[in-house]
Amino acid sequence: MKQPLLVFNDKGIYCEQANVYIDAWRPVDKCIITHGHADHSRWGHKQYITHKNNVPIIKHRLGEISVTGKDWNETFTINSVTFSLHPAGHIIASSQVRVEYKGEVWVFTGDFKTEDDGLAEVYQPVKCHTFITECTFGLPAFKWTPQEEVFRDINNWWATNKEEGKTSILFGYSLGKAQRLLKHLDTSIGKIYTHGAVENMTEVVRPYYDLPPTTLITRDTSKEEIKGNIVVAPPSAHGSTWIRRFVPYVTASASGWMTFRGARRRRAIDRGFVLSDHADWDGLLSAIDATGCEKIITTHGYTDIFSRYLREELGYDARTEKTQYEEENSETEKKIDNED
Amino acid sequence: MKDFAQLIKKLDSTNKTNEKVSALTAYFQNANDDDKLWTIAILSHRRPKRPVNTTLLRLWATEISGIPLWLFEESYHIVGDLAETIALILPASEEHSKKSLSQFVSEIIELRTLSEEEKKKYLHDNWLALNYFERFVFNKILTGSFRIGVSQKLMTRALSKATGIDEDILAYKLMGDWTPENTTYKKLILEHNEEDYLSKPYPFYLAYAVEDKFQEDLGPISDWSFEHKWDGIRSQVIIRNDEVFVWSRGEELVTDKYPEFQEFLKVIPNGTVLDGEILPFGEGEIGNFNALQTRIGRKNISKALLKKTPVILNAYDILEWEGKDIRQKPFIERRQILDELIQNIDSSEFGIYLSETMNFETWEEAAAERDLSREKRSEGLMLKRKDSPYLVGRKKGDWWKWKIDPFTIDAVLTYAMRGHGRRANLYTDYTFGLWNDGELVTFAKAYSGLTDAEFRQVDAWIKKNTLERFGPVRSVTPHHVFEIGFEGIAESSRHKSGIATRFPRILRWRKDKPIEEANTLSDLKALIPK
Ligand SMILES: [Zn+2]
Numbered sequence: 063m064k065q066p067l068l069v070f071n072d073k074g075i076y077c078e079q080a081n082v083y084i085d086a087w088r089p090v091d092k093c094i095i096t097h098g099h100a101d102h103s104r105w106g107h108k109q110y111i112t113h114k115n116n117v118p119i120i121k122h123r124l125g126e127i128s129v130t131g132k133d134w135n136e137t138f139t140i141n142s143v144t145f146s147l148h149p150a151g152h153i154i155a156s157s158q159v160r161v162e163y164k165g166e167v168w169v170f171t172g173d174f175k176t177e178d179d180g181l182a183e184v185y186q187p188v189k190c191h192t193f194i195t196e197c198t199f200g201l202p203a204f205k206w207t208p209q210e211e212v213f214r215d216i217n218n219w220w221a222t223n224k225e226e227g228k229t230s231i232l233f234g235y236s237l238g239k240a241q242r243l244l245k246h247l248d249t250s251i252g253k254i255y256t257h258g259a260v261e262n263m264t265e266v267v268r269p270y271y272d273l274p275p276t277t278l279i280t281r282d283t284s285k286e287e288i289k290g291n292i293v294v295a296p297p298s299a300h301g302s303t304w305i306r307r308f309v310p311y312v313t314a315s316a317s318g319w320m321t322f323r324g325a326r327r328r329r330a331i332d333r334g335f336v337l338s339d340h341a342d343w344d345g346l347l348s349a350i351d352a353t354g355c356e357k358i359i360t361t362h363g364y365t366d367i368f369s370r371y372l373r374e375e376l377g378y379d380a381r382t383e384k385t386q387y388e389e390e391n392s393e394t395e396k397k398i399d400n401e402d
Numbered sequence: 403m404k405d406f407a408q409l410i411k412k413l414d415s416t417n418k419t420n421e422k423v424s425a426l427t428a429y430f431q432n433a434n435d436d437d438k439l440w441t442i443a444i445l446s447h448r449r450p451k452r453p454v455n456t457t458l459l460r461l462w463a464t465e466i467s468g469i470p471l472w473l474f475e476e477s478y479h480i481v482g483d484l485a486e487t488i489a490l491i492l493p494a495s496e497e498h499s500k501k502s503l504s505q506f507v508s509e510i511i512e513l514r515t516l517s518e519e520e521k522k523k524y525l526h527d528n529w530l531a532l533n534y535f536e537r538f539v540f541n542k543i544l545t546g547s548f549r550i551g552v553s554q555k556l557m558t559r560a561l562s563k564a565t566g567i568d569e570d571i572l573a574y575k576l577m578g579d580w581t582p583e584n585t586t587y588k589k590l591i592l593e594h595n596e597e598d599y600l601s602k603p604y605p606f607y608l609a610y611a612v613e614d615k616f617q618e619d620l621g622p623i624s625d626w627s628f629e630h631k632w633d634g635i636r637s638q639v640i641i642r643n644d645e646v647f648v649w650s651r652g653e654e655l656v657t658d659k660y661p662e663f664q665e666f667l668k669v670i671p672n673g674t675v676l677d678g679e680i681l682p683f684g685e686g687e688i689g690n691f692n693a694l695q696t697r698i699g700r701k702n703i704s705k706a707l708l709k710k711t712p713v714i715l716n717a718y719d720i721l722e723w724e725g726k727d728i729r730q731k732p733f734i735e736r737r738q739i740l741d742e743l744i745q746n747i748d749s750s751e752f753g754i755y756l757s758e759t760m761n762f763e764t765w766e767e768a769a770a771e772r773d774l775s776r777e778k779r780s781e782g783l784m785l786k787r788k789d790s791p792y793l794v795g796r797k798k799g800d801w802w803k804w805k806i807d808p809f810t811i812d813a814v815l816t817y818a819m820r821g822h823g824r825r826a827n828l829y830t831d832y833t834f835g836l837w838n839d840g841e842l843v844t845f846a847k848a849y850s851g852l853t854d855a856e857f858r859q860v861d862a863w864i865k866k867n868t869l870e871r872f873g874p875v876r877s878v879t880p881h882h883v884f885e886i887g888f889e890g891i892a893e894s895s896r897h898k899s900g901i902a903t904r905f906p907r908i909l910r911w912r913k914d915k916p917i918e919e920a921n922t923l924s925d926l927k928a929l930i931p932k
């Protein structure tokens with residue numbers, strides 16, 4: 063039997079023919095990185111290959127590394143295997159990886175979403191034979207509302223808090239979600255303040271993406287100055303002493319997990335906005351359909367349930383592979399904190 | 403429905419009591435009377451009877467959604483709430499039905515009488531005429547009670563703010579077995595109607611468990627009256643107009659379950675309300691709570707059952723005397739009246755006993771009495787402040803429970819199930835086993851007692867050490883030992899282990915213990931009081 067083009071081993075997703083890994087979770091020689099979230103771009107590889115806009119992001123996170131930047135759709139060949147990166151729409155500079163060898167095409171989605179969020183390069187369906195897809199939200203319970211509506215709610219929430227003399231604190235992962243929030247906040251309501259982690263990452267991507275002005279909160283930022291404005295902070299800031307200086311304030315989280323009433327209550331957050339950087343149920347199914355694939359491998363999320371559905375209801379040859387992204391995801395609290 | 407759904411959404415999206423009260427107050431100020439009445443009813447768990455069973459609800463919801471039933475079930479296990487799951491998986495809808503809450507509820511009541519086909523059509527049409535959150539609320543009315551952190555007390559406070567009627571008076575008006583079908587908002591809340599008051603109980607005063615070093619906080623011990631605390635059914639018995647009414651703490655009228663209390667008419671004058679505990683009582687002594695279970699569960703109380711499981715009222719307070727509300731009198735004065743009343747009754751003939759009060763000079767003496775509890779089959783001591791009035795609900799300070807330490811045993815985690823609500827998605831409902839002939843025999847289930855961090859740790863372990871899955875349940879490798887505490891223990895033929903425990907809960911995670919050192923079934927049996 064011939065060896066599959068991509069296999070899942072203890073280090074990551076591996077292409078033996080090219081001796082290249084994708085999003086490896088243990089140090090390897092050569093690794094293609096789909097995007098800058100911590101569970102996909104790990105430390106310690108000898109050589110990184112990623113989208114050019116992702117280069118400054120992972121350099122910011124990992125320090126001085128040896129990295130090559132590629133354009134969308136630019137092909138590069140390693141030992142007769144042709145690779146190319148295609149927009150995944152997950153966060154800024156996030157890619158899917160297309161792998162072709164002797165006419166056989168595989169695509170690994172990394173993390174992706176199908177909705178145009180106005181910031182990340184829009185998801186591009188790529189024809190393939192085998193589709194390795196994430197399914198973080200692979201349950202029919204997940205259906206996203208168009209983001210215009212969600213942002214209308216978020217901006218209304220901010221305006222109401224301001225009227226009541228309260229500061230709004232909005233939690234979102236510092237890479238990706240935070241910039242998406244910044245992009246669509248209505249700055250006619252007030253000023254946007256940022257937590258250091260958000261500010262630093264935003265500064266890194268500003269040269270490539272058009273984002274509104276933000277003000278970093280420092281020790282000298284006074285309470286009066288912030289009042290009625292909005293603060294964008296990473297979820298880890300929730301419940302920290304850092305946050306107490308904003309009293310009176312109201313908290314909200316923007317995440318796909320906010321679909322569940324239980325999730326918001328568990329975190330004791332005042333308001334939950336359902337806003338995700340992953341595909342919802344319909345998004346996953348339409349993406350699969352658009353690839354024209356025959357085989358599917360599910361990783362990352364409700365893999366067993368989703369692959370059973372693909373097999374039994376849609377007739378695909380679908381199976382599940384365990385990855386280390388999934389390990390991280392199985393912890394509920396973490397899920398709510400970050401959707402990387 | 404729109405306004406009601408908005409209200410629920412607001413209540414659901416804040417943890418702050420003040421914000422909940424103001425949302426409810428605003429609602430009560432603006433809603434029409436019928437909607438107000440139904441809102442009060444729903445928030446005090448007076449839902450209309452379920453018109454459709456949940457099996458059909460699932461089936462129909464999956465049909466509309468075009469997903470297989472197994473996928474619905476999987477989703478339900480993860481979401482943890484049926485109403486929420488159905489609302490989530492149905493196709494998105496931007497509709498806004500104009501129907502009011504009360505109209506929906508009357509249709510739901512009507513629904514019971516319709517054919518299955520008509521029911522299906524009704525649900526189909528209405529599900530698709532509501533947006534996600536309204537649908538969720540609609541499903542909640544159909545299927546179960548709202549758990550949105552709105553206590554009766556909180557609702558009463560908001561209603562008081564909206565109407566200007568005193569909170570305690572409202573609490574009293576809202577007691578009893580009214581439903582929106584047999585009253586109106588005006589009649590229930592606004593009007594004063596003697597007849598309605600005939601069967602009405604008073605809101606129960608509830609005790610708190612004592613805190614660490616409580617002896618220092620409670621002041622001189624001479625301020626306190628002590629009683630043993632028995633495990634029974636907290637009840638009020640009302641004697642008015644030559645009728646007897648029995649209410650349980652869940653505000654349920656249970657008169658029919660205790661026909662023997664009709665005898666009280668012969669010895670207790672009209673205009674009397676007693677607070678006490680219904681206890682099983684065979685052969686001249688207090689029996690086990692398990693015996694009482696057979697009475698609670700039964701619809702028809704047969705003569706044979708009355709004989710087999712006799713009950714008595716152990717009275718410990720009197721709230722109304724000679725037709726007057728005497729709750730403001732100090733506890734010891736109320737007790738004087740009660741003592742005099744009950745002492746003149748032949749207890750064994752009429753099945754009414756007096757809960758004996760005790761006074762102690764030192765906390766050591768009190769503790770010594772508490773140590774006798776297990777022997778006396780009591781759960782510990784009650785402490786009541788001698789000069790305290792009878793308050794409403796759970797107000798800290800005047801009544802305390804000083805329970806004995808629970809029974810404990812070390813058991814092995816054998817099965818786990820996903821939790822619900824706040825803990826959906828985490829495996830937090832555990833089954834525990836004890837050794838018997840080299841096998842682990844299930845003896846109890848428990849789902850509380852660990853910190854959130856511990857639950858997450860166990861959850862992660864369970865996911866990696868699953869042996870088998872049965873729907874939402876997983877069997878796990880026997881590896882972890884937990885100390886389980888429980889309040890009561892008795893033999894039981896309904897349990898695999900032959901033993902029933904009361905209120906089992908996790909006390910500690912015994913990371914130090916290997917499973918071989920967990921207790922055996924015979925260790926457990928040895929704990930049964932002789
Ligand atoms: Zn990821």
Ligand SMILES: [Zn+2]
Pocket residue numbers: 097099102152173401402
């Ligand atoms: Zn990601």
